[in-house]
Amino acid sequence: MNIKQKLVQIVKESLGKTVELSEPKDPKLGDYSTSIAFTLAKEKSPKDLATKLVSKIKVDPKFVERIEIGGAGFINFWLNRDFIYNFLFGILKEGTKFGSSSIGAGKRVLVEFVSANPTGPLNVANGRAAAIGGSIVRILNFTGYEVDSEYYVDDYGRQIDLLEESIKARYQELEGEKVKFPEDGYKGKYIKDIARELRISKSREFRKYGIQRIVDSQHNTLKRFGVEFGNWVYESAIRKSGSPQRVIEKIKKLTYKKDGALWLKTTKFGDEKDKVLIKSSGEFTYVVPDIAYHLNKFDRGYEWLIDLLGPDHLAHIPELKTGISICNYPQDKLKVLIVQWVTLLKGKEKIGMSKRKGEFVTLDELIDEVGRDVARFFFLTRKCESHLDFDIELAKRESKENPVYYIQYACARISSILRFAETQGIKTKFPNLSLLSRQEELLLMRKLIHFPEIVELASTELTPHYISFYLIELAALFHNFYEKHKVVSDDSELTQARLILVSAVRQVISNALSLIGIKAPEKM
């Protein structure tokens, strides 16, 4: 249980009410605050009511040392100083586990993300999904869920036919034949590379080899980006398994035939139009294997499914959920997060993104240009549903004075201090933390206390960017402290206390960075 929950519980015991606590923006207003008096006041004065409430709250002064009323009726709480000092020891004791919790209670979750078509290299938008999805996996894991990650490979359908034709055409070109390149074919250079490789190995497995080759390269890119998947699922395998037929059997009663096709009555569930399940050609549409795939996820024992999809899949969600629900599976256990597009800019000029035309900036190129950590952080300081203008020139410029270096630098600085202290033979055997009483020290400690709460919020809201912003704030407080106070000084007692403080800061920065998959360097 984190500090906030503990305080909520104490207030509840005193007042018989659950109050919402928040961290005031201004630290002068306390460590926690509630606006409960406003909501309960009705006709009365919130301030009077707040006074009455405060007199009822019974709390151990060793935990909360002060409760005051601020503004027009906010109730503000200050934690006891000694409690905070002890908390520092707690951070160091917990180490890499500090901030973790068990709110997930071992619940099994499957996060599916990226799932790009195997028709070309991953682009910048895929990178955004990868960074967000990967971080969500880490955060859920850290908060007590049992998490797996999965990548769905759409290796079936028109785009794959086109891929095959494109590779074949390039192959024939290499053979010296005059061929017409497919109109909507994939024009990227990688197609030629694949054709060349096939020719060397004297193989004509355009489709199979092409897919495998592209999936491999996507895998490598993701690995480079710090994202690995527990499982790769192929649509073609789902189709072969027979499970799409079983889905049709289950939802038959809500379907009808028209124009030689089989339709699902999705309008009964609020959709605009009914959707086709089986085309007049006898083939399933995309949605059927997709429903089958999601049922399969539940069958494998996952209690909660999270999908990160692009906005182009938005229209597809109602029919997917409808299908799941008709098959008597809990569609409300499927959470879909929309990761909005990335609009690429070079200065003011827009760069088109089309795999067909072969025009796009790949994730690999982005990593080459700005580096893995910078690219990740760029994506992780935005919430996923916001449209993102990604200016490559800006990103390159920012890579010099980027917030990610700002944070990493704090880590490196602390490591350097600790190394220095060690060369001086300083030991922190019996530190007296009550010497930490300067403004900058108190602000730092208070920030550390909130870390587990931020992690928890990032977990319940599925918002990794909370971690990023927390990191920026924590690093800022540290740099500020560093400029004003020397850690290693002639004052041996104070030195020991400050070494404990900065060690705790480093631990928290390091834990937070690992949640968003960014390195915490000891030197820079």
Added chain:
RNA sequence: GCGCCUGUAGCUCAAUUGGAUAGAGCACCGGAUUUCUAAUCCGGUUGUUGAGGGUUCAAGUCCCUCCAGGCGUGCCA
């Protein structure tokens, strides 16, 4: 046309889910080092939160109308 998303400082984005004076970074200007890392710090400047109405003690946040942009609206995936 209809549905979803977005609109916040010159630019890119936050805002603890309805709370206190709307915050960061970049950019711009000026300063700080005999010191544990200057990839740092301090100071300066920046807002009709797209517009208008409504609900509320309290609105960037909720409701309505309008404006602008993106995506969708396939027997594609």
